[in-house]
Structures are given as structure tokens and as C-alpha cells.
Amino acid sequence: MFPKIIFIILLVLSCLSCKDRYSKMEAAIESGNTAKLEKFLKKEAPSQKQYVRLMNLALKKQSSFIMPMLIAENGFPLNDYRIKTDAANLTLLALAINRHEFEAAKKLVDLGADMFVPVNNKEDEFVCPLYLAMDTYSDDLFSYMVDSALQKKSMPEEDFYALVLKGFEKHIVTQGMLKDVLHKDSFPFTEENCKQVSKVVIKKVLGKSFGKEWLKLIFENKNFILDCDSVSNILQAIYIAEDKDSLEYFLTFKDLYAKVLESANTPFILIRDSRRTFGAELAERLKNEKLTFGQKEPYLPYAIDFGHYDIIPWLLKNGVSPFAITDYNGRDMNAFDTVDWKEKLGRMAMSMDNDEKWLKDEMEKIAKLQEVRKMLLEYK
Incomplete structure (x- = not known):
């Protein structure tokens, strides 16, 4: 005892x-x-x-x-430890990044912390420390981890590329990250991979004001590969932002300007919002150019539906046929069908409302549609 x-x-x-x-x-x-x-x-x-x-x-x-x-x-083993949080079971590296302790994260990377291990023990290889670095918009940490991973060859290049591309698809890309990804020595990707990165970046910043810094980064980096539609989409973003300074800079690149003319997207840029001052200036700039028109694109139905009648003579001059059947809003119609449809809607609206000013507006629209019909009939 x-x-x-x-x-x-x-x-x-x-x-x-x-x-x-x-x-x-x-x-x-x-x-x-x-x-x-x-x-x-x-x-x-x-x-x-x-x-x-x-x-x-x-x-x-x-x-x-x-x-x-x-x-x-x-x-x-450094990568075996998990710390429970409300949302996940995090490795120490993931925890450091989540807390924005970027110097600590760099130290853990130096010590051999795995940048690619799934954060939450789930079979989603993209939710990993490198992905989290993109999510925090830390250019410096992302660059540090990229350099470390490439030096150690800790992940196959194609998988590494797929991870970065996935991050770009989910987040707005910072200029610093884009510089790292498109730097020739860091990412010797194939031409097709560079095209994919280019498309994703353009998609993420569409509708936002590019500014010269973005444009310079995109246009002057030889690894940034742009097809005709991507170039046209950049022009559209500049157009939406009404950024005259960026437009002038854009048009100094003759090879890109040529791609604008080759894209069937470009005529739509002139049709959309063409009543804006900036749109009128851009339309005037490109109206005298020989543009590429897609055979099945609904240019005329679009212009008629949205009342951009000033652009119709230019479309006809460039060979867009009013008799061509196109798919517009799920309907097969030509330009004449669109005029009939819009006129019918106008007359239906007039029968349902007796407001004098409103009736006058509708009558003016119908009169304009009749002028358009006459213009289309004169097409040769």
C-alpha cells in the first residue's frame, strides 16, 4: 500500500x-x-x-x-500538425497566412512547410497554402512561395500552373502576381498555357477601369498572349470605363489594333451604348476601318432592338445582310423580323396606356422603325 x-x-x-x-x-x-x-x-x-x-x-x-x-x-514532421479553427483544420503554414503573419509564413516555407497540402483534409487540391497566399493578395508572399516551389521542384509544373490558374479564376489578380506568373524565367509555360492565363486575366478585369499600368503590363509582356477576341474585350472594358487616355495608349500598338479589326466582337462594341459621347468617338474612329463581321452574329437585330439606328447604314455598308437569319434572344429572325417585332410591341403598349406624352414617344419610335424598314428594303 x-x-x-x-x-x-x-x-x-x-x-x-x-x-x-x-x-x-x-x-x-x-x-x-x-x-x-x-x-x-x-x-x-x-x-x-x-x-x-x-x-x-x-x-x-x-x-x-x-x-x-x-x-x-x-x-x-512539420506538415502533420493541424490547428482547429471555426472553419477548418489548418496546417501551421496555412494558419500563418490566414493571420496575415507573412514573415512567419516565409520562415515556415524555408523550414520545409508544404505549400500544396490541402488545408482542410478535403480532396480539393486548390485549397492549399499557396492558394491562400493568392487569396490574401500578398504579392510579396506569393512571389516568395513561387520562387521556393520552383527551386525545390516540389510540384509538377503542369499541376503548379493549374493551381495558379485556378487561383486567378477565383480572385482578382494583382499586378504583382501577374508579373510573377508571366515572367519567363519563373514560369516556362507552353504557348497554350499562356493563352489560358491571358484569357482568365482579361475576364477578371472586364468592366473595370484598366488604367495604363494594367495595359502596360499586359501589352509589353511577351509571354502574355492575346487572341483577337481578348484584345477586343480589352477595348470593350476601356470603352465601358470611357477612359480616353487608355484608348489612345491602346491604339499605339499596331499589332493589337489589327487584332481589334479581325475580331467579330468589335462591331458589337460599336453597337452597344453607341449613344454615349465616348462611344460615338470610338465608332467614328473605327467606322472607316474594314472590320471582320461574323456571318451568324445578330448585329442588325441588336442595333434595331436597342435603338442604335445611326449604326445601321454602317453595318449595311460593311455587308451585313438584313435578310440573314440569326439567333437573337432565342429567336430565329432577320432584320425585318426584328422591326416587325419592335413595332408590334410599340402598338401593344400604346393600346394599354393613354398618357399623352408616352403615346407621343411610342409613335415617334414606330415612325423611326418604319424609316429603318425602308432603309433595309433599299439594301442591295
Whole structure:
């Protein structure tokens, strides 16, 4: 009985001693006292659970300089540890990025933290630390991780490319990230891959004001490959933003200007919102050019439906036939069908409302449609 009591007492004292040492380790991290921490670690290694807590504490205190010591003394595999949060089970690297502790994240990358391990133990290879770096819009950390991954060849190039492209599809790309991805020495991608990156970037910034910095980055990077429609879409974004300065810069690139003329998207740019001042200027700029018109595109129905009648003579002059059947809003119709349809809608509206001003407006629209019909009939 007596030996058993002694054993229990010794066990309790041992536990208290361990707990006391662990508390002292925490205090050493809190104060940044590396000498004390090293002394405690050499005397007795913390348990795996305590180790994770110590690493988490080092992250919280922005004590990234302590991390190498913790890892070296314990030798635990760095990528096996998960810290539970409300949303996920995060590796230490993912946790550092989530907390915007970017210097600590760099240190963990140097120590061998896996940049590609799934964050939440789910079979979604794209939710990983490198993806999270894109999600935080940290150009510097993203660049650091990219360089490290390429040097260590820690992921096949095509998989690496797919990951970056997926990140670009989900997030607005920063200029710094784009520079890294399209830099020839860092990403020796195939021509087809560069085309895909180019399309994704254009898609993400459509409708936003490009500004010269974006345009310069896109146009002057030889790895940024643009097809005709992508170039036309850039013109559309400039057009929507009514950015005259960017338009002038855009038109200084003769090869891109040529691609604008080759894209069947370009005539639509002139039709859409052509009543705007900027649109009228752009239309005037391109009206004298020989543009490429898609055979089945509903240019005339679109112009008639949205009342852009001033553009119709130019469309007819460029060979767009009013007799051609096209798919417009799920209907097969030619230009004459569109006029009939719009006129019918106008007369129906007039029969349902007796407001004098409104009736006058509708009558003027119908009169204009009749002029358009006459113009189409004169087409040769």
C-alpha cells in the first residue's frame, strides 16, 4: 500500500513539474527569451499537443525566429500538425497566412512547410497554402512561395500552373502576381498555357477601369498572349470605363489594333451604348476601318432592338445582310423580323396606356422603325 502511495505522489509531482516546465516554455516564447526556451527544450521535449500550442503561440506573438528552434529540437514532421479553427483544420503554414503573419509564413516555407497540402483534409487540391497566399493578395508572399516551389521542384509544373490558374479564376489578380506568373524565367509555360492565363486575366478585369499600368503590363509582356477576341474585350472594358487616355495608349500598338479589326466582337462594341459621347468617338474612329463581321452574329437585330439606328447604314455598308437569319434572344429572325417585332410591341403598349406624352414617344419610335424598314428594303 505504502509503495503505491509513493508512486502516485511521484507521478503527480512529475506531472506538475512537466506542466511547470511547459508554462515556463510559454513564458519564454512570450518574452522572446530564446536561451531559456532552448534550455527547457533540451531538458525535456514537449508532447505533440503542447508542441502545436507552442508553435501557435509563436505565431500569435509574431515570434517567427523561434520556429526553427522548436522544429529542430523536437524533430516532429512539420506538415502533420493541424490547428482547429471555426472553419477548418489548418496546417501551421496555412494558419500563418490566414493571420496575415507573412514573415512567419516565409520562415515556415524555408523550414520545409508544404505549400500544396490541402488545408482542410478535403480532396480539393486548390485549397492549399499557396492558394491562400493568392487569396490574401500578398504579392510579396506569393512571389516568395513561387520562387521556393520552383527551386525545390516540389510540384509538377503542369499541376503548379493549374493551381495558379485556378487561383486567378477565383480572385482578382494583382499586378504583382501577374508579373510573377508571366515572367519567363519563373514560369516556362507552353504557348497554350499562356493563352489560358491571358484569357482568365482579361475576364477578371472586364468592366473595370484598366488604367495604363494594367495595359502596360499586359501589352509589353511577351509571354502574355492575346487572341483577337481578348484584345477586343480589352477595348470593350476601356470603352465601358470611357477612359480616353487608355484608348489612345491602346491604339499605339499596331499589332493589337489589327487584332481589334479581325475580331467579330468589335462591331458589337460599336453597337452597344453607341449613344454615349465616348462611344460615338470610338465608332467614328473605327467606322472607316474594314472590320471582320461574323456571318451568324445578330448585329442588325441588336442595333434595331436597342435603338442604335445611326449604326445601321454602317453595318449595311460593311455587308451585313438584313435578310440573314440569326439567333437573337432565342429567336430565329432577320432584320425585318426584328422591326416587325419592335413595332408590334410599340402598338401593344400604346393600346394599354393613354398618357399623352408616352403615346407621343411610342409613335415617334414606330415612325423611326418604319424609316429603318425602308432603309433595309433599299439594301442591295
